[in-house]
Amino acid sequence: MKLTDEIKSGPSAESTAPGHQELEYAYFEGQYVPFNDAKLSIRNPAFLYGTSLFEGIRGYWVPETRQISIFRMKEHYQRLLNNSKLFYMTPDLSLEDLCDITVELIKRNKPSTDMYIRPTLYKTGESITPTLENIPSDFCLWTKPLGEYLDLSKGLSVCVSNWRRVPDNSIPARAKAGGAYMNTALAVTDARKMGFDDAIFLTNEGTVSEGSAMNLFLVKDGQLVTPSKTEDILEGITRDTIITLGLNELGVDTVERTIDRTELYHADEAFFCGTGAQISPITHIDNRPVGDGTPGKLTRRIQDLYFDVVKSKLPQYEHWCTVVQV
Numbered sequence: 284m285k286l287t288d289e290i291k292s293g294p295s296a297e298s299t300a301p302g303h304q305e306l307e308y309a310y311f312e313g314q315y316v317p318f319n320d321a322k323l324s325i326r327n328p329a330f331l332y333g334t335s336l337f338e339g340i341r342g343y344w345v346p347e348t349r350q351i352s353i354f355r356m357k358e359h360y361q362r363l364l365n366n367s368k369l370f371y372m373t374p375d376l377s378l379e380d381l382c383d384i385t386v387e388l389i390k391r392n393k394p395s396t397d398m399y400i401r402p403t404l405y406k407t408g409e410s411i412t413p414t415l416e417n418i419p420s421d422f423c424l425w426t427k428p429l430g431e432y433l434d435l436s437k438g439l440s441v442c443v444s445n446w447r448r449v450p451d452n453s454i455p456a457r458a459k460a461g462g463a464y465m466n467t468a469l470a471v472t473d474a475r476k477m478g479f480d481d482a483i484f485l486t487n488e489g490t491v492s493e494g495s496a497m498n499l500f501l502v503k504d505g506q507l508v509t510p511s512k513t514e515d516i517l518e519g520i521t522r523d524t525i526i527t528l529g530l531n532e533l534g535v536d537t538v539e540r541t542i543d544r545t546e547l548y549h550a551d552e553a554f555f556c557g558t559g560a561q562i563s564p565i566t567h568i569d570n571r572p573v574g575d576g577t578p579g580k581l582t583r584r585i586q587d588l589y590f591d592v593v594k595s596k597l598p599q600y601e602h603w604c605t606v607v608q609v
Contacts, residue, residue, distance in 0.1 A: 309321040309388070310425075311423045312421060321423060327405075327407060332462065333460070334405065334413075336370055336403070336461070337461060338363050338401070340356055340385070340558060341429070342397065342398035343398075353386075355520050360381040362520065366458035370458065370460065371415040372406070385400060386605065386607050389607045397428065397429055399428070399559075403423050405420065405421060407421040435561060438566030439563055439564065439565045440478075440480050440568075441567070442568070443544060446484070448487075456517055481555070484515075489544065492515045493517065496557065497555040497563070498517065498521065499553070499556075501547070502581050503549070507529050507537040507581075508537070511540055519556065521556045521560075548571050550568075551573075551574045552581055553579075554582045561586075562589050
């Protein structure tokens, strides 16, 4: 796959003269194209069988400098490349290529708000056989304005889902596999139909795994507690960020271990974390208050610290942020 600066012409190309909205671009089939021209066939195997891998990356708007701060981009792409080996999807692009494509797309789209950046590896062509072998892979990338995915202010009311997390020996949760997100959709949909904001998955063994599409932390006796990497979780980059910040900036240890369901009801505080969720306080689990039923003090400190870090306000963590002048 070759990098190119060429812009593919197409029927969606519009004038950028006054009165016309500036074009939005995507990276598709090796080129930067108008977003509306980035289309797949309905026979595409990724559409038919969910044979895709993706990452969700945040770009934070810094209005004072008119820059986008892309948070831990390299780590996201390294995870994508690592997981591509599991699914026979390794692209003809290096880590540096993927980062360069992303920076260039941000420059072309010229955002002036927080952004969601969505890279995807997928099986392409028109095969109707549900296999990963001998089917070509491709890479695409698009961006979208994105604010708060969940309400970060009042705290969330969540339930323990009746659906279990897809186990590692079925579809590995440590890879963001497109098809596995039907599992997430079932949990979120049923939770919201019951009046909750989101859900917590258990493993097949009945221990705590993670949220519907985000990692979970509890606070107990001044420590952070989170399910271990062997509990069918995504090895989250935000999760790693919280563990690092908790120790280095707040002097708070994180214990990674097996968590029983009833421990959820004894926690002093709880929160979800992830690219989309950011730091989302949980105030009720299964209609039981967490702590006093309001966002916890340590959760708020972590939340404030996290937003300083992702917006490149703390020099000691600038290496986590790729700043793009737009």
